[in-house]
Amino acid sequence: MREVDRAGMRQVWTEDELDRALAGLYAEIETDQRGLAGVRENLVAAAEGLAQRRLDVVGTGAVESGTAGSGTAESGAVKSGTAGSGTAGVSADETRTADGDTLVGTAADSGVVPIGERARRRRPLRRWLAAAAVVAVLASGGVVAQTVLFSPDTATARAREALTGAAEIAARAEDPVLADGQYRYLATHAWWLRTTTADERGFSYLNENLIETWIPADPDDEWLLRRRETGNRKWVKGTEAEARAAGAPIEESPWPEQRAKGGAFTGNAPEHGNWQFPGPEFLAGLPADPGRLYERLRRDSGGGKQVLVYAADALRSGTVPAAVRANLLRALAHLPGLDVTDDAANLDGRRGVALGVSEDRERQEIILDPGTGEVIGERKVSDSLWAGVPKGTVTSYSAVTTAVVDGIGVTPAR
């Protein structure tokens, strides 16, 4: 969540938000790794050249340059190696000819082909290949992204079973009908990780937030949003006493109540809707076929765990009809690597089945209530020691409840 102070001038990202932004940056780059085959050939040729202590035997065609001298590669290697540091070092003899055209040593020095020259020759072809590769990926799914190299093609059998069961129940659910003056009430109870610092010390805690939204029968009418921090904290790194003693800021300014027509609270709701603002027009444009729906999700979200995040955004918005909810659950069965990660997840006292994907050292999960087919929340769990947060730590979770209430600002009876 973005934090905005009273004046609305200072914008501060949470850890979570920064990670999300970093993960999203250039994530859309589809690297064309076909060029690597040539690079590998070149490397192996160079290595073979070293093994045989000869340079001129490498007549494989992979080495395009005929400039390699007659000195042995071994002497080149010795000459250019840096002193015995265990860490990486690049010797000073690499030179740059121009931006982007780089030579590693010289051919005579190491028996290695000038890269810039090879790459320059290859490029026109590679441009074409890059375009062709996109088509090939779409057509066959053939070029395997590194992240899914060892993953199954779809969700695991257990996850598919859980999703199918939930989808069947969700499909039979009846969508609430709002009478005049009634509102759909949506409460998100969330614990998000926050890190605060003083001097060089960092402290992390899960911070409890309560976000309440009132959605009118006609979604174009005025919505209401209330958000507050409860003041409850679970300390992950350091203690509250230590943080206060160090002078780390902990309390945040209260959030003002917001009202906006169509739910456009910050003015950034897209005109035609999206996964985060799934209005009728957006929902009507979604494919009915689960496979195609998954493709759409993957494309819009960037794939991987973001697929879960986007699906959950829509599923807990309170505005998605039962049939579409069911379809979304079926679509998730196509998500590679999705598995049942906890079949008795406890979220705010509600029991559910956690389905998750591990990626980037954390596990993104959605929690399904198998009895109702509803997504009742999300969790993120650290999958390794990272930034001082131990493996297995729940780094964020949110639980969602919905109800129909008789007026804007009215909370359901407990």
Place this chain on the structure above:
Amino acid sequence: MTAESPAPEPRPPIGDGPDLPGPDLSAPDPASVFGRLFDDHAGPLHAYLARRVGDQTADDLVSETFLVALRQRHTYDPARAGVRPWLYGIASNLLRRHARREARGWRARARMVGADRAQDESPEVRTTERVTAQQQVRRLAGALAALEPGDRDVLLLTSWGRLSATEVAQALGIPVGTVHSRLHRVRRWLQTHGSVATSGVEDSDA
């Protein structure tokens, strides 16, 4: 998935993961050792570099990295560092020569995103409280442009390269404590001043 993934793998990548001993790169058959090293690490390394300097430069840098590794294989000490951080360290050094261009790319990105997205029918706006994806990208790209190369390496090796603090330390030849404090400082700076850093960026669609 990285080696930490529980998913079954046909064989463990060589030298990947803090607990695995590094490979003996001085073996008498470098072609086989480096072929396998390439198969295990070139893909992710390429993806990492492509995000920093683009696809084509990434090709060149991957090539250079492995050729430098081949030449310096006798200096690699499996007891001191995993082979993955070693390779990323070489790549980081090579990347330095592209630092100015990379920064130019970030600044261009900070300006361009709005224009890109204007034609995009699927704006990735998150929930109401969140800034739009394009604003995030613009802010972040602008902020990354302003980072010192060393700070950028620590941040992106961690975030994109998925190296642990220990591995980043090995890759860059700096103490682990320095990695932690740099990462901490950079992240805090990005969190609080990311927007300030981009305020000077011309905004064509503002």
